Amino acid sequence: MDLRDVQRELPKYEYDINQVGIRNAKLPVNVLTKDGKKIPSVATFNLYVSLDKDQRGTHMSRFLQMIQNSIDVTVINHEFIKSLLMEVTERIGGNSFAKIDFPYFIEKTTPVTGLRNIIPTDVTFKGSLINGEFTFAFKVKHTVMSLCPCSKEISRYNAHNQRAIVTVSITPKDPYKIIWFEDIINIIESCSSGPVFSILKRTDEKFVTEFSYDNPMFCEDIVRCIAHEIDQKYKGQYKKVTIESEHLESIHPHNAYARLKLVGE
Amino acid sequence: MDLRDVQRELPKYEYDINQVGIRNAKLPVNVLTKDGKKIPSVATFNLYVSLDKDQRGTHMSRFLQMIQNSIDVTVINHEFIKSLLMEVTERIGGNSFAKIDFPYFIEKTTPVTGLRNIIPTDVTFKGSLINGEFTFAFKVKHTVMSLCPCSKEISRYNAHNQRAIVTVSITPKDPYKIIWFEDIINIIESCSSGPVFSILKRTDEKFVTEFSYDNPMFCEDIVRCIAHEIDQKYKGQYKKVTIESEHLESIHPHNAYARLKLVGE
Amino acid sequence: MDLRDVQRELPKYEYDINQVGIRNAKLPVNVLTKDGKKIPSVATFNLYVSLDKDQRGTHMSRFLQMIQNSIDVTVINHEFIKSLLMEVTERIGGNSFAKIDFPYFIEKTTPVTGLRNIIPTDVTFKGSLINGEFTFAFKVKHTVMSLCPCSKEISRYNAHNQRAIVTVSITPKDPYKIIWFEDIINIIESCSSGPVFSILKRTDEKFVTEFSYDNPMFCEDIVRCIAHEIDQKYKGQYKKVTIESEHLESIHPHNAYARLKLVGE
């Protein structure tokens, strides 16, 4: 059967398109942890190419085919993204762009009883291959506890505290040098009023309650502390870092929010 | 033009359909407050009829037409819903069902400085007209503060606290007797560790922080307190009440939750 | 350290609580497929107990502990849920309730080129242990194609078509007899204007486009067809079946929707 390929024709209006492709494709994956384990997850893929002004359409079915082939043989990491982008650019042409979101899980032990905890976090990997040059970035969105320094200071007792969602996005200078998001999560937790736990026995809950009161943090404090720690640990290794902290204020129906950007020299 | 009406034909498989209609239709509305004011909002409508086994399809376009005509002349309240359902049953036939969700806003003043606050809440109206009998129910989903009694008891200082989302759904015995959701919101707030505020000056924040410590409430405590207050105030007036409290625990990545059902005698 | 246990005290207002526990706890899991494979996923757990009027609070930390212990040794299926509920009732007391949501993936081949496709679907498992009696129900939420019979009939060419989200919830009479959701998904797809595919070559796309035009289905048609097929295949095996079809109408900003309930004799 000879089916006409309208995608290959000239478009009516000749504009370059920055990105065209597929969005919100879900697939089961395994993700590699820092200590070499594979953990199950479900990834949501966006995959695009650039399209020149002289071609009407891209070939959408190939995107899913390439993603699907890849996930059978490997785990999701920056090498996976690079080889996916190289295949996209080779088979479809143009620059290529990938964004992959997935829930991830870290382990920790409770502060007093030492019970094992499995804590969810959200990770995003972003990659691009532009004129043959590969860039890679990742984002960690992690939940911590925040306790308000102002509320503590002005009140005779207690202080309002709440969940804070901290997001750190890093574009490393060298896309091939791994920055583990486990390490970024450690920094986030150390710059908060305390980590959250899934299991806390009563002696742990006492510890966590008092610990948070001893470590009050504004959203401003959290983003500055993370900026400082990242500067200490990764100086010279990043192109760009964006740090956000959004607090689900227990005393308000709206959120408090801060954002701080670091630019590498 | 004479277009065949496939909806009127016999279906292939003859089953009665419980509900068929439209979902997620958004329209601008005005809502009537307890003190007689109209406030702007945006309502999301679901509207259904039952369909007998001998008719293939309902007439979808009429649903939106009837909703749209109604909202031009009135405000959203239980009378609006009744007249909408009566029109639906008259023009389309069968039993009819409506669900309308909209953000609503209450006013309150801060506890010390007396500043005016406008606080969002979520309201749902549900109505049905079954064999000519009108039933009406409404739901209020309101944010309050909760402070953990266990954390307070076991810790030398501080207690974890967080936003709690309290939902109260009421089916009154008499669908024509108004139970104001402003009154239900007052009960919800009085059964929490304190209301949330959009604006709090520092003397207010001090008050709210200390007040919540003096009023620690488990999710179990909140649903029982609301059950008690509703029993006190509306005894004999309800067919069914469902009370839920979901707490966005500041120390956990998951939520604590309780549900309590009251059945009218 | 001897910490007072406020949960064990008497509540201020003595009401039984229907359900109390934890919500929205996420964990990595493996799910068993009909053909014996394990596939990775991420599950969201809600787990509750009933609480008598003479006890103030339940012990929240145990819920997560029991979930976490279980997922290390097994896969998510109805036996997993039963043993989880039995442990909950044994260790915490009262009736127990579980709801587990997870993305699931089915395989299929394209109609002409025979390419392998991995298609996402959403599954929910619900279980309860009430006075020692175990009940189990599951829900499948699956995306299919729908093409409007009225639009086809009245138009000289073309017909509006769109994604439809079909949900089938089944409570089997015998909670220990497995009804595979792969089989339910097959029924859903056979009662639609066609399945959706992640990868379609052009000869496949031609097939799918023409196939949907040859199989126009209202939301009313879909829920009745599924009711018929379930009646044929599972007569006498279910207590209750709820079938819903919601169509993201390509010609409207709102959705069309139908719901049909079957009650087992």
Next chain:
Amino acid sequence: MDLRDVQRELPKYEYDINQVGIRNAKLPVNVLTKDGKKIPSVATFNLYVSLDKDQRGTHMSRFLQMIQNSIDVTVINHEFIKSLLMEVTERIGGNSFAKIDFPYFIEKTTPVTGLRNIIPTDVTFKGSLINGEFTFAFKVKHTVMSLCPCSKEISRYNAHNQRAIVTVSITPKDPYKIIWFEDIINIIESCSSGPVFSILKRTDEKFVTEFSYDNPMFCEDIVRCIAHEIDQKYKGQYKKVTIESEHLESIHPHNAYARLKLVGE
């Protein structure tokens, strides 16, 4: 009472903060239409300032106070945003940033029967005041119909079609010169396979079904057409335009997507 103001102190780590403030504050508003009417809506506000490295915290309560005061006296438009930002910078200092999202509604008549339709759309206003210079941008997110040219070309009859969500973001060169989003919506609809309607009689549905078949559009076609139309109508008036089209493919579980950026000379 003399309460210590910890916000005014020096921070531990001296980093400038790009944006700090409040997020997700909801308030009832009226919005001005092109033809001078006010329509009710509910707006979600984000409001931030920049914070210098020598101050620990900003004063969060003032943000809500300024928003709340403003909405009582005016309607949401670009002048509202400018005066809000000027007040923020005057009272809190630093640069200021606002983002306001709200549902909006346009009127249209059906193509054959001429019935009035009220169609929802989503609008975002963004403003900033940086070193005294005001910039303004807005975004319209509008639902249209899309019909696949490839599916039409290769199939003997029918073509897959679906809802497409088109987003156009415009930063005008002159923030004081109004570009009405009604005009942008007209362009979006004229560059699609047809507008969506809330109410369609059968003769209208026939028209719309055939019209979409006569106007097949890839996501690539839609963004290029809009780029062309905006260039024709607003040449020299914009700094930056971003055009996106995301199609909820009726044959796939994932979406097709294209993005095109125009930069003003």
